[in-house]
Amino acid sequence: MTSDTRHTTAANEAASDTSQLQFVSWVRGAAPYIHAFRGRTFVIGFGGEVMEGPRAQSLAYDCNLLAALGIRLVLVHGARPQIEAEMARRGLEPRYHHGVRVTDAPALECVKAAMGVTRLELEALLSQGLPNTPMAGSYMRVTSGNFITARPVGVVEGIDYQYTGAVRKIIAEEINADLDQQNVVLITPMGVSPAGEIFNLSVEDVAEAVAVALKAEKLIYLCDAPGLLDGDGRLIDSITADEAQRMLLAGEGLTEDLDLYLPRAISAVRRGVARAHLIDHDKDGGLLLEFFTHAGVGTVISRDPLFRLREATIDDVGALVALITPMEADGTLVRRGRELLEQEIERFTLVEHDGVLVGCAALYPFSDERAAELACLAVTPEYRRSGLGDQLLRRLERRARSLRFERLFVLTTRTAHWFRERGFVETDPDSLPRQKRELYNYQRRSKVFVKTL
16 A cells, blocks of 8 residues: 555544534434423424425425424415416416415416315325335325315405404314324315315415414524624524514515515514524425534524523532533633532523523632632534623623622633623632632643723
């Protein structure tokens, strides 16, 4: 074997090892979400655009995996492009008022044809099981039914919407019965009245109504945008319903889909759905990335903020060990044993994202000298640009002031600039409280910073 060959082989083996470690890390990171979502109901609403091109195949693969993980799935599909194509084929002109289709009798025939074909195509995609595909060996039972009672929209601003309808009632018990049988429920946005009339419904309204009726864990809309964007064009990964309402009223930066889906997402959260998500329908694997990674890829809307600061309890020790161990290994933090953490757990403040521990900090008092140490400030890499370190710092500063401490000090080897930028001033170890000074590790050579409170 030549020298070049050995180097190439070693490089390939190193790359393979790195790839394997990344895979193992991802699976372990996804495990808490898998446990949390098993048996929960997800309602996914999407327009007919998703059924065009490779997006439909990817959606089927991802839905198959979600169902295999024990998630109860309800899919609500639209068919606007397909309806438009059918109307064009018949020489009919579409009519809209405020973005809502006016469905006359000829248009209703196009709606029935397009919806029926789209539903059958989606059922076929969900029924795959070919070898060498993500759905190999699977069998998804897909059910549909007359789960929706509808009523006519009627005449609005002088416009008669005719066969355009609105949801009157969702037969939730029948949908739940199918979900209990481990079926995937596929809902076409059409409803019937008690008189037997058929009405064309909007996918966004049906998805919201179904999610609310089922008390779903999540309502997901696949849309034509990455999610909601801030004024600088950056993705807003999480937002409360009240904040989203203010964005909606401002009306800035909303795409055609967001203008339809955002009001329904806000309404669903306010009516009891735990979370609503806006995900780019062009993002391959978007559902998996949103639900099984810490950072996600879309915008999640909730009633309350997803980030929550709270004081630690003894039950948090295991999660705290997992959080700080990597930073202890690379020397960023001083190593703390599990027993010591158990003894000092009341010193710690934690920050959670959607129930997962992503940050911590501790406050150690030196009451005789009216000083306190800020220690073990740590945030997971995914959230280090989210301002969580600042939130933890402000929280512990307030606590130190409430205890009438006059100064806050910190020892660090890696984050000196971060503390300088937040008002800390470098000093020497001799300025530490006596008890801390006696324990100072001169081999570690930590820099000492102090902030007057």
